[in-house]
Amino acid sequence: GESVGLHLPTLSVQEGDNSIINCAYSNSASDYFIWYKQESGKGPQFIIDIRSNMDKRQGQRVTVLLNKTVKHLSLQIAATQPGDSAVYFCAETPGSGYSTLTFGKGTMLLVSP
Amino acid sequence: NAGVTQTPKFQVLKTGQSMTLQCAQDMNHEYMSWYRQDPGMGLRLIHYSVGAGITDQGEVPNGYNVSRSTTEDFPLRLLSAAPSQTSVYFCASSREPSGASTDTQYFGPGTRLTVL
Numbered sequence: 001g002e003s004v005g006l007h008l009p010t011l012s013v014q015e016g017d018n019s020i021i022n023c024a025y026s027n028s029a030s031d032y033f034i035w036y037k038q039e040s041g042k043g044p045q046f047i048i049d050i051r052s053n054m055d056k057r058q059g060q061r062v063t064v065l066l067n068k069t070v071k072h073l074s075l076q077i078a079a080t081q082p083g084d085s086a087v088y089f090c091a092e093t094p095g096s097g098y099s100t101l102t103f104g105k106g107t108m109l110l111v112s113p
Numbered sequence: 114n115a116g117v118t119q120t121p122k123f124q125v126l127k128t129g130q131s132m133t134l135q136c137a138q139d140m141n142h143e144y145m146s147w148y149r150q151d152p153g154m155g156l157r158l159i160h161y162s163v164g165a166g167i168t169d170q171g172e173v174p175n176g177y178n179v180s181r182s183t184t185e186d187f188p189l190r191l192l193s194a195a196p197s198q199t200s201v202y203f204c205a206s207s208r209e210p211s212g213a214s215t216d217t218q219y220f221g222p223g224t225r226l227t228v229l
Contacts, residue, residue, distance in 0.1 A: 008153075043117070043203050043220030044156070089155060103155035 010108045019077040021107045023090035030092040035075045039086045085111045114139050117221035119204050125227045126194040134189040134224050136204030144207045145187040149200040162187055194228045201225050
């Protein structure tokens with residue numbers, strides 16, 4: 001989702017729940033998409049990526065879904081843990097390099113024990 | 114490997130002062146970049162380098178200079194700081210700029226800069 005003012009959209013879940021974080025993109029030419037995790041006071045950390053010729057990709061406890069028709073990307077985290085609490089944001093590029101990456105504003109995930 | 118390191122972690126400047134934000138990586142990555150992160154804005158690319166001696170502008174280059182004399186180091190210079198440059202600055206590196214899954218960008222811990 002989009003942020004309102006300076007406040008990030010927040011998703012609050014209980015430990016053990018599955019989390020779904022959404023991202024809408026606008027560039028229909030985007031070819032490569034990345035999800036990053038950013039913990040408080042740290043730099044972004046790569047989670048998972050996907051190319052436009054795929055609609056689903058799975059990692060360890062994470063799955064990224066891509067719907068090119070509606071230009072929508074989602075990150076699913078299975079069995080969410082307190083250590084998953086962070087800001088998550090997506091990035092997109094037409095595939096010509098990191099210099100053309102466009103970053104989303106982010107969603108804060110809060111996991112309660 | 115230390116990965117990507119940045120110094121200082123925090124800095125307060127007065128308007129008009131100059132300073133250099135340091136960034137170093139020990140992974141022998143060719144590609145390095147500087148981003149700024151502002152609340153509600155996401156990360157925006159300032160400058161990037163595809164190898165020693167080669168730099169180029171990103172989305173928001175005004176007010177910043179860079180140089181890349183070695184593969185390891187990529188300093189960011191603010192010649193005359195302005196309050197609009199108050200932000201968190203991240204340096205990143207990767208083996209190549211191709212955006213392929215094997216070329217993950219590694220980010221440093223960030224420098225929090227306040228310009229009064």
